[in-house]
Amino acid sequence: MHTSWPTAQAGAVSVVSRATDSAGGGTPIAAAADLGDQLTVVTIRDVAREAGVGIGTVSRVLSGHPAVATETRRRIEATMQRLGYRPSPVARALSRRRTDILEVILPSFNPHRYVEVLRGIEEAIVATNYALIVRSVERGSDPKRILLDAGAHDRVDGILLASLTPTDRLLDLLAERRMPIVLVDCTHPRLPSVIADYDGAAVVVAHLRILGHRRIGVLNRPDEPWGSVKACGRSTAYRLAMEAAELPFDPAYHLSRDDSAEGGRSALEHFLGLPEPPTAVAAASDMQAIGVLDGARRHGRAVPDEIAVVGEDGIEFASYLDLTTVRVPMRAMGCLGARMLLGLIEGESPPVGPLRLPVDLVVRGSTRRPSDD
Amino acid sequence: MHTSWPTAQAGAVSVVSRATDSAGGGTPIAAAADLGDQLTVVTIRDVAREAGVGIGTVSRVLSGHPAVATETRRRIEATMQRLGYRPSPVARALSRRRTDILEVILPSFNPHRYVEVLRGIEEAIVATNYALIVRSVERGSDPKRILLDAGAHDRVDGILLASLTPTDRLLDLLAERRMPIVLVDCTHPRLPSVIADYDGAAVVVAHLRILGHRRIGVLNRPDEPWGSVKACGRSTAYRLAMEAAELPFDPAYHLSRDDSAEGGRSALEHFLGLPEPPTAVAAASDMQAIGVLDGARRHGRAVPDEIAVVGEDGIEFASYLDLTTVRVPMRAMGCLGARMLLGLIEGESPPVGPLRLPVDLVVRGSTRRPSDD
């Protein structure tokens, strides 16, 4: 763009394609419809001058301050419209020290959760005038770089961290910025969070127990791509649920694999290699469960007769594969997390402990009474 | 553990946990780590004063301007680090009239495309210091409100519109803002775009033709949730492909349904109700194709023997359902679209006509020589 042309346009110029009003009314200054390349911005000062008021008054109208006479307000609003004035979010952000932008950081490798969380967050902010900056984390990306880049200084008003547990050290770094942070689908003792209630584990175990299963393989996601802190404690929840159901606990039945079909397949291999393979597998995601189903098919193990499978997430495809699953309300979690974050920004104090949302067991054909045992 | 100080790059982020330096150096002003609630911002002026230079010089160091003596630069960088200075993106945005933020608007109801496009965009901007604002569109939301909200004034530097064809009227409104826009997965004569090459249609038709199919049902997405303008011309592409393959063209075999499994089921119902049902269906998405598969199962039609099915997208689940599909490089499209947008922002002139990326036919068990005919 060549801007070397004389730009010393004195008066304010509107961007509006002002209707060709023949009756030469007021508007002494605003000579609209200027040359194509010359884009001029209408500022609050232009509006003030045009409307014959002070900038303070215009600003008051903008931000809905009550102390403006109705007549004045009307005149200013008319002027704004006439000049095609549109306020600058950036200028506003600079002086208010508020950008009206949130940021969410989340892994993209579980597309279902990814989309649902984003939907939930947008649901929460759609009625506000917040915008949402998204930063996706691929497998194996550097957490430090991402978190430090995140919300650089004052670019955003708050951060949502979804399905990613920060390490204590990263948290220390973030804490310096005094930036509100809410965790979604993971927890940390020092941060407010929204998680799925892993009493879901109890429901799954109860379901399998009633069907007669006694050896349940628990497949987890690798807990912390980012941290030393235990993520949602899903594994623990299952152990407790099994103890409560008076089932034997065997660490060999608990393992952690990538959140992918491949991870599920690999887990099944491992389970089948045990002297006493589990008769049921509770996967940490539907994708993993699909891998388990696939592995079972390859090894000629009938589902659910030889091995039952439970997924988690509640993706639409699960129904086509007749997969029993734990439906996790990711959307609601995103929504509530965002609401919580908005509250923090407004100065509310964070709730103590994580907010737990109930999950939902959807029973389908992949779990049935096992034939053996 | 100290991050090496990034050399004179703009987005430099300093998060120095000021070590308790016993040697009481200078720092008369910036008393970091002050009282709990009082957060002090280190500005460029503080740095200038501390380093004994002018603000212009500090700014020059910040933006990597070459005309700074090495010694001075070093001193300023040291001072920045010592004070824990971090530049304000908002202030920078205000004075440069560049926010370094892009915005993408896209429908969330095809999760696969949604995620892949976002991944592609992030891939394009990860090495830059752009951030990405995401605005999802649900089915049936008001296009006008969304587009007008979008990129309000100067909040963002450019907009990506994915899988959403704007109407001419909306475009007029947007044009006023002189904001760079790139379309992804849709086209418009007045805007640069990146689309999948619908010679994919030719590949599909050829594939089915070789298998012996002569009546091919073409299932489309409702073309334009937003506009009067024809979207990618997928239907036309199929018509042309079929004409080229010397297959009869019958409008009854072309229809449009929701991009969902339900849409696929409904389409299949329609096709089966025809006097001569097609022997193959080319769906506009894998989700639709899954609905077709499901509908076929319910109606007791064997796939692929009685009816062949081709999907589109290339979602992972397609392989588990043994679904032949056209893999669309959404990620690459997002990436190239973003690159193109960055180019536009830099002042490059938009390419003429849409950029077309090749698609990829993945043949699986849902297409095989039909038994009848």
Added chain:
DNA sequence: CACTTGATTGGAACCGGTTCCAGAGCATTG
């Protein structure tokens, strides 16, 4: 030696809002 040149530097002005204080206008009160 006076003059030109180029490298480096300082800082006022500006980007477009918000905030806050002083002040104007007017009615009410003592």
Added chain:
DNA sequence: CAATGCTCTGGAACCGGTTCCAATCAAGTG
């Protein structure tokens, strides 16, 4: 009539950067 209080208004100062012009100084030139 002066004092008080209230509503509404104007605009300087500020938010934290960038930009650009003028100034300084050392080196080079005739």
